[in-house]
Amino acid sequence: MVRQSPPTERVVQVLDHLVAHPHARFGLSELARDLDLSKPTCLGILTVLTDAGYLLRDPAGRTYGLGPALIVAGRAAQRGYAVGPVAHRHLTELSARLGVVCTASGVVGDRIAVLDVAGAHGSAAGARVGEVYPFAPPVGLMFVLWDRDERVECWLRREPTLPVRIDHERLRRVIDECRRTGYLVESHTRGGQRLYALMAGVVAHDLAPDLRELLGELVSSPGERVLLPDRWDTAGAHAVNLIAAPVYDAEGHQSLVVAAHLERDVDIVEVERIGDALVATADAITRELGGRRPVR
Template sequence: MRGSAPTSRVLDIVELLARAGAEPLRFSDVVRTLELTQATAHAILTTLCERGWAVRDPRDKTYVPGPALTALAAGVQASRPLAAAARAAAAELVAELGYAASVVERVGDHLVITAFLAGDDDQRPARPGERIPYAPPFGAAFAAWAPAAQKREWIGRAGGDGTVTARLEQVLARTRDRGFDVDWTTPALMQAAQLVERLDEEGLPPHVRRIMDTLVAEFTSIGYLSDDDPGRESRPVFSITAPVLDERGNVAMILGAHPMRVLDAARIAEVGQHVMRGADI
């Protein structure tokens, strides 16, 4: 079932303001980024400012989140203690390891970065509010603890043949066995996956769809390296993630560290243990 298009446009602007944070957005930024008409963007921004969800600087005519939106965020955080605890655990990972850390939650067919804290090198390969397709190679720490039918659904989103399926089944089994996931996907490949998903939503000719399916399968092979793959010795590790379980034992979110550098097997295991301890909230 499709949602309301007008409501989606309002939420798109709110999410864009939230992602920008302290960086003011120009009117043209909103129009260009969200591909809105000027009339639609102006009407929504005017209403948001009237309700205190956005503030417009009269000097440079830029927009930032307003006090009403800030108050809403504070209220939501107070009502979600597990998410607050996960964010605190991410901060502890940064202090312990020096790497960037994140909290990711699942919303339908997407993974949403709900917290991202820069590490000692101040690299920011992702930002809060970014959405990533819940499909291989993203979200193994969710899928590994999911019921069998949901595991098959996640694996099926990779496309590919039986070889890809068998490989992903091994990835999930290995992730569940050791308690954390290791992903070598680069930020650039993450952005490429987001682009492929947007293209798919817009509709593609069959021959182009086949090319896209092949590309998605390649993402999977790049994101996961076997224990004996020589590529492990030269490829930077993008993320090491572990599940945060709720009181019923379901994966509520995943906590991750982002080394963004080459790590040997011993260091990967060490970081994985840190992340697992942090996720045990």
């Protein structure tokens, strides 16, 4: 049974609204109207959050904005998910060297969360810290494929976000190849990227069975978007969305995935150059955070 807590949901609603408008300040009446809350309820929430330091109140304008306690909470969350100064420094250096957006993401509960973004410019600037996606087939393969096989099987057993067909033979080839090279090369068509963005936005809601079935028919099998050597034309180029590599924790499990977002046509020589640079960056982060590669 899923237990609901309307009072807690209202607190989250207030915080989400202010986080979505970090540079704005709101009065009590405006917030109550925007969030469809009664003024007494809204005032009670604002008062408690202000007393705790999560919000600041401007006495002159009687308006509210984000407070310093959120900075402390955010930094603690970053440390907890291994995205602190160490990872950010390496991502920034890699982004400057490659001239692309680089991100670090990890699994938080039952969701994939974007934890850091460096070099947010160009078409990949849409990657934002705090974005979440479902961690269940067909989404999330790269967060388990460098881990032990039982982690992969556990992910495959999760209830799919959409009905998908799993090509186990190809999936095994993808896993073996990515473990051999140390990185993953993923290709999306622009339509495919839009589809997955839409899917990530709606999976948390109950979809009508016929809509779920329709979307499921459009979604490819996990690993289908990974480019394998037999699909590379050594004299040509392919549309590559991103290249990703794993960061490991002290027990040899994947803790993060760092990715370079290319979103352009590249040849195999450039893929190997960027892939090697990404693996070196991921290994450097692993070492500095006290992690280690798994023993297979």
